[in-house]
Amino acid sequence: MMLKLFRNARIVTPKDEGSPAAGKNQGNVIRYDPGALIVKGGRIAGIGEEHAVLEGLPAEEVHMEVDCKGRCLIPGFVDPHTHMCFARLREAEFDMRIGGMSYLDILRQGGGILSSVEAVRRESESGLYRGTRSRVVTALEHGTTTVEIKSGYGLDTDNELKMLRVIDRVARQTPLDVVPTFLGAHAIPPEYADTPDTFVDLIVNEMLPAVRDQGIAKHCDVFCEDGVFTIDQSRRILSAAKQLGMAVKLHADEIRDLGGAGLAGELNAVSADHVLAASDESIDKMARAGVIATLLPATAYCLRKPYARARTFISRDVPVALATDCNPGSSYTESMPFVIGLAVLNMGLSPAEALTAATLNAAYALGLARRTGSLEDGKNADFLLLNGESPSILAYHAGVSPVRHVYKLGEKIV
Template sequence: MTPAGFEQASNAKILIKHASELVTCAGQAPKKGASMNDLNIIPDGALLAENGIITWAGATAELPAIDETQYTVIDAGGRCVLPGFVDSHTHFVFGGYRPEEFFWRLNGTPYLEILSRGGGILSTVQATRAAAAAELKQSAAKRLAEMLSMGVTTVEGKSGYGLDCDTELRQLSVMGELNQEQPVEIVPTFLGAHAVPPDYKGKTDEYVEYIINQVLPAVTKQGIAEFCDVFCEQGVFSIDQSRKLLQAAQNLGMKAKLHADEIVALGGAELAGELKAVSADHLLQATDAGIAALAENGVVATVLPATAFCLRESYARARTMIDSGVPVALATDFNPGSCFTQSIPMVIALAAIQLKMTAAEIVTALTCNGAAAVGRQDKIGSLERGKQADIIILDYPSHLFLVYNAGMNIVDKVIKKGQVVFSKSK
């Protein structure tokens, strides 16, 4: 059931005025290199939206003549206004939890060893297969509400905790239902190649064939996923297996993403370039050649610093990527194992301190480049005429406070399609 008034409210008119900073992020998306610092900020800014779409943005002094009584009016004096955040890599639909594994890793057990023991992803697969759709939906809805409170207006969600046709379809169907029932917009991704299930142990090629011949056609027939992803990693899916699966998905009209070079420099970034994937994610071990392939082919590099933090691994070379002309996005990688956090403030702090990104680059990575990483750059990610009115209002006057107030959630209000859907003050 759609929250009461959500659809109706999206047809209303909204006026935001006197923003100390209107951070528009306007311009070509995805942004790369020096352009990632171009936020196109309007001091004392204002914005008009109607039917969920921005109709005007500029200085408050230049507002067109309107009848303000016909608008929901927000005076943003002393506060910063910027586009809604796009969390472009998550696994938020799952059953069960794995707290003990966090401490195994801290005590030195490698992630791939945990996976080989039947833990890791396979542990969550068992719990997710056993969970009814209603149970998955209830827990996922709570997680989405927490994301919304931190300014996330669009989220990418992956399947991958079924590794069989029925459960993969169930995960994706839950995302589809939630997309109609709450404000956070969900971009669904099929990740059937997340791990090799126990019944295919030692038969990875056969499992890839199963996905290609049975699961992918069922997913595309129902139209419940936009992207196909694969965990391209040593001991999981090889370069050749990943290529074969993603090409099959592309032939069925799906767009490609990759978990690439997270643990071993396998060549996933180079494959992402070869396939002209929309994004390559993780990239902790990406080589110079891999980074060059991303830049040459316009692939968005989605870096996930909270995962490196939780795994106590070295961070992706975001600074090198940006300086090499790769469009960089940031995301949480929220999942029940390697990164059980959906904290955007934590990602921002790690990006500034560990990845050496500027405050402006971080905003770009979470807005227009995040939108590009989910194929939505023409609809969201910036505050300009014709874009969706997905907006955050901060407690403070500048975007710099996102980094300065380290690790804290400073989002006061969240607006989705022109409707206030979260307000801290209330």
């Protein structure tokens, strides 16, 4: 089979030791300078110091050679938490918010998450597809090669299934790997405002079995928060999802420490996301159960809130992942370079720790680390060439994406 050779690159990649990188391993990356990488049939078939890779490489089998000119070469980003499937932006609401209006006042003006629900319920499947696809392509241009997208703006069985069909179509019609997640428990819809437990019954008895039969979503997520879903309701929904064979994750302890991060530990969730307010005790439960903390600094930035305690998670051996949380309300960005910049400058991660969080640990948070998230023999040849010498450029070049080229399965896409 024909080989592609990428040489004269400054390669930086986390090393997959068979589990998410926690504690000191979070920042343990391998560097090859100058490094080379061989692609065979879309997979990595050799990586290392250039002289070692070139030694014994049969020149006649190399049909393409790329001189990377000393640029940094890193794994493609994995964005493990997004709400990119939505029907309408909420730009006017942004103006209200920065003008100082409270979230409750915004709700009264018809804003907030329920306006996104109304828009998705009204939107056609093809309209929803076009908007979602364009955001996914923007993510790809910023270096994301694998992205998770949640449902959760339908909040009834038909519209939740509609969202998952749209996400599945985006998965099939773009070069990225797209991972659909069922988030029927994103908010209490207006028709159940007075009877939230009846809505939980609907999720457990009707939506989850329908989602399982549809066969698209492999993960189930719940927004566990004051005024949304309680710990008991979250436990009920996620336990039912586990019984149907789905992996589970949570929006946990974003605003108040309800114990959602601890529940993630109890349920062996793959990740607990946001976790701004998680207590030390909950963090230790996550560490014992191997739950990944998916941190969403763009949300804290856009809402002008304090950031999650990234250094505490790392010092207590919880693997940290990073995601955009791309959504029309609290964090409208598709850019992982922006998220990495915030993580380095505002949460105190080193560039190497942030790289691991945005690649290997994020791949683990989606159950995809076997094929992506780091550059090693046998994994997919998903990688980026940066306009810079090291991953530091991602934070150093503020507000601009230094992603020069994106390779997916060894093909140049961007």
